Amino acid sequence: MRIQEKKTHSRWYRANLWIHRWISLFVALPFAILCVTGVVLIFHEEIEHLAGSAPQAVQSGGQAPRPLMESIAVAERAHPGERVQSATLDAEHFPGLVLLGLLKDGDSFQQARWVYADIAQAKLVEQPAFDETLMGFLLELHAQWFLGTIGELIGALIALLVLLSLVSGVVVYAPYIKKFLFGIIRTSKGKRLFQLDLHNLIGSVVLGWAFIVTLTGVLLGFGTVAIGVWQLTELDALRQQYPQESPAPLLAAPDLDRVYAAAAEAAEGWNPTTVLFPGSEYSTPRHYLVLLQGGHGFDEKMLQLALVDAHSFDVARLMQLPVYLKAILLSQPLHFGDYGGLPLKILWALCTLLTLFITLNGAWLWWAKRRKIN
Structure with missing residues (x-):
């Protein structure tokens, strides 16, 4: 019975070792690019102000x-x-x-x-146009790989593979904790064992952070797709409830200040930020769609919607976003660490650099072992 259990665990260990090794090697280069661009994008506001852009x-x-x-x-x-x-x-x-x-x-x-x-x-x-600036270039590379929505899905796939690498890495490292002191660095056993111990120690330190950032990366990669789902379901249902009763030229004279004021009055404690005009792909033929941001605490990272009548400037209804869009909204500050000021950004950047190190260090460990075998 024990022999059978030992063999089962051995197969499980070997499977995770294979996953950790080959998936990590497969995503090493694109993930390193994401780390480098991510470090710069964390400080995009500070860089843009220093550059005067x-x-x-x-x-x-x-x-x-x-x-x-x-x-x-x-x-x-x-x-x-x-x-x-x-x-x-x-x-x-x-x-x-x-x-x-x-x-x-x-x-x-x-x-x-x-x-x-x-x-x-x-x-x-x-x-200059944002896509012509350094930050615009890096953001398009980081978020879309210059491929639009397809690039976002590729980024989500990379993040998902990194998650598999993280989980399998925990499984692979767990047996070593029983044999050695956690976090031990063996400096006298050769360069490869020293680098392996560094890989395991730093990986353990940044594991929780890396899990959050890669999970939010998966969610953000599906952002455009999720918005498309919302358009096809909830927005389409709204348009059916409010058909175009009159052509756009017969709407009341546009007054954006009244639209903002009406939305702010209807949703106390929420600040109207973005207004989408009637007839656009994100509104109905006779309504402005207003995005409102919470003013305090958790709501600061959330949005709700207000539908403002283009004839009377009355708020037709207030709406909550579906859960999947709320999850994506919450993912953005967690992914970039831009919700706690400069100290949190510095922490996020340090964790990113440590993750970049273990990514490159892991590839070197594979190469060094392969060279030794050959």
Whole structure:
């Protein structure tokens, strides 16, 4: 009975050793790229401000902001043939500015032009397109591998394989704890054993962090797909409840300030951030869809939705996001460590560098063993 149990455990151990070795080697290069780009992206706000590439509003000595529709009119005059379909206010990161998304007829938000406007001046802020900046390049590489939605799914697959590597690594390392003191570093047994002990020790230290970051990476990789599911289910149901009763030209004259005010009044304690215009791919033909961010605690990382009637500017309903979208929203701050200020970002960067070390160190261990055998 014991012999049979020992053989079963041996097969289980060997299977996990095989998974840990070959999956880790398979994802070593792309995961190393994710680590390097991730370290830089953790500090993207600080880097953009130091480089002077972050858009800023002109200090106007307390001048009252002008109506948001003036900024929209300026943007549409600057880009004939395009119409503003979304507006975003972010007082924490971009005070005094509104981010506008302009689309040509028939285009989706993936083809949108994004411009910042100074609200008080009703002027566009000169800046390079985000995808032309270093941070834009690194983010597209990190999140999409320059392949759009397919690249996001590839990133999710890489993260899933890394999760398998982590779990199998725990199984492989567990028997050693019975033989040696946990965290022991054998410096006198040769370079390879020294590197192996470092691999096991550092892997144990960052295991919990790595598990969270890779799990959130899997969820974020399915972000675009999840939004598509929401469009096909809940948004489509909304559109059926509110069919286009009148063509877009007969809607009331747009007034974005009234839309923001109505949403803020309907959802006390929540701050309206993004407004998606009627007829866009994320709204109904006769409603503005407003994204509201919580103001305190856990709600700061959550969103809820408000449907604002484009005729009366009344809030037709408040809606919660489905659980799967809430999970993806919560994944972003956990993935990048941007919810606890600079100290947490530094901790996230150190853990990323340690993870990069054990990734490269693991590949070296395989190569050194293979060279010794040969």
